[in-house]
Amino acid sequence: MRPSRPSSGRGEHVAAYDAMTRIRAFELAQTDLWAQGLVPGELHSSIGEEAVVVGVTDCLGDGDAMALDHRSTGPLVARGADLTSLLLEVVGSERGLCGGSGGHMHLFAPDLLAASDGIVGSSGAMACGFAVAARRLRPGSIAVAFFGEGAVNQGVLLEAWNLAVAWRLPVVFVCKDNGWSITTRTRDVTGGRLVRRARAFGLRTRSVAGWDVVAVRSAAEDLVTRARGGGGPGLLHARVHRPGGHFAGDPLLRVLQRPRSQVRELGPGVWEAVTAQPGPGLLTRAGAGAGLAARFVCLAGDRARGRRRDPLAVARRRLDRDTADAADARAAAEVAAVLGRVDEDLRLHRVVAGVR
Numbered sequence: 201m202r203p204s205r206p207s208s209g210r211g212e213h214v215a216a217y218d219a220m221t222r223i224r225a226f227e228l229a230q231t232d233l234w235a236q237g238l239v240p241g242e243l244h245s246s247i248g249e250e251a252v253v254v255g256v257t258d259c260l261g262d263g264d265a266m267a268l269d270h271r272s273t274g275p276l277v278a279r280g281a282d283l284t285s286l287l288l289e290v291v292g293s294e295r296g297l298c299g300g301s302g303g304h305m306h307l308f309a310p311d312l313l314a315a316s317d318g319i320v321g322s323s324g325a326m327a328c329g330f331a332v333a334a335r336r337l338r339p340g341s342i343a344v345a346f347f348g349e350g351a352v353n354q355g356v357l358l359e360a361w362n363l364a365v366a367w368r369l370p371v372v373f374v375c376k377d378n379g380w381s382i383t384t385r386t387r388d389v390t391g392g393r394l395v396r397r398a399r400a401f402g403l404r405t406r407s408v409a410g411w412d413v414v415a416v417r418s419a420a421e422d423l424v425t426r427a428r429g430g431g432g433p434g435l436l437h438a439r440v441h442r443p444g445g446h447f448a449g450d451p452l453l454r455v456l457q458r459p460r461s462q463v464r465e466l467g468p469g470v471w472e473a474v475t476a477q478p479g480p481g482l483l484t485r486a487g488a489g490a491g492l493a494a495r496f497v498c499l500a501g502d503r504a505r506g507r508r509r510d511p512l513a514v515a516r517r518r519l520d521r522d523t524a525d526a527a528d529a530r531a532a533a534e535v536a537a538v539l540g541r542v543d544e545d546l547r548l549h550r551v552v553a554g555v556r
């Protein structure tokens with residue numbers, strides 16, 4: 201996939217790449233901590249969504265608000281949240297952004313007008329709230345809502361779309377569509393077309409390849425400018441590929457990546473479930489098995505296509521290698537320094553997790 205024709209100057213390409221590689225470095229660091237057992241609970245990474253995050257947040261200014269979903273660290277990094285306090289929050293430290301009570305899914309940064317929530321679809325309603333407040337307190341400001349495509353089947357999001365149109369709220373809804381809702385293919389549980397559904401509500405819509413930051417930025421700018429000027433809300437639909445799957449340790453990916461060990465581990469349980477009596481008939485069981493197999497075929501296809509959909513690789517093609525390498529090195533150094541600062545807080549975690 202070739203990047204679309206750059207609509208901006210070289211400086212902007214460098215700045216966008218800088219922002220994306222910072223997010224990637226931060227996300228990789230927290231994924232690594234999770235793998236060491238140092239992050240409590242699940243970890244949903246935004247790796248693969250960097251172009252959407254940067255393309256959209258680039259259009260925001262002071263006074264604009266962000267309502268975020270369960271992949272909220274990327275947008276907060278992009279908007280300038282303090283990385284140390286963010287990482288401390290992710291590991292559950294009292295010194296973290298929310299005193300360690302939120303974790304990575306419930307991050308609040310009042311100074312950035314940003315709030316995240318793990319309830320799928322809730323960011324739409326939160327964004328409407330932010331937009332009503334903006335209209336009264338910060339005229340000319342807008343709110344954006346980030347969510348996955350699975351959220352379009354949540355009533356709360358549809359209510360938010362309706363209210364945003366009825367009240368002409370300054371909101372831009374940003375749907376990051378990876379095609380999956382955990383282990384369910386979203387199209388298997390979705391009637392009609394997502395973008396047409398949004399249009400039926402009266403939202404202005406734009407669809408983009410979410411791995412191309414230039415394309416995302418241009419589409420986002422159109423919707424943001426319109427919303428800011430009182431023209432009404434919009435939906436940005438961005439296709440994305442997330443190589444890490446739903447969350448760190450994604451079971452579907454584990455099976456795909458390490459089939460032998462996983463078959464050994466999961467095989468007996470699956471066999472027991474298939475043969476358990478009483479239960480559904482043979483045909484139903486065979487159908488369920490075929491459905492599972494089809495899901496893996498689909499996932500393997502997604503991953504093959506996904507290799508061309510890495511936002512950083514796409515953005516790199518607009519830069520010379522030295523410039524991109526220098527940006528990667530700056531991001532790695534910044535995140536290494538942050539890791540150094542949280543190290544003290546991780547000592548107890550290491551003892552509990554039994555790692556040195």
Ligand SMILES: Cc1ncc(C[n+]2csc(CCOP(=O)(O)OP(=O)(O)O)c2C)c(N)n1
Pocket residue numbers: 270271318319320321347348349350351352354378380381382386446
């Ligand atoms: C209301 C609600 N139902 C179910 C869940 C459990 N859940 C967490 S993430 C998720 C899938 C979301 O899929 P999508 O919206 O496409 O976002 P993605 O994870 O792909 O970014 C589900 C069902 C939840 N958090 N909230």
Ligand SMILES: [Mg+2]
Pocket residue numbers: 348349350376377378379380381382386
């Ligand atoms: Mg999804």
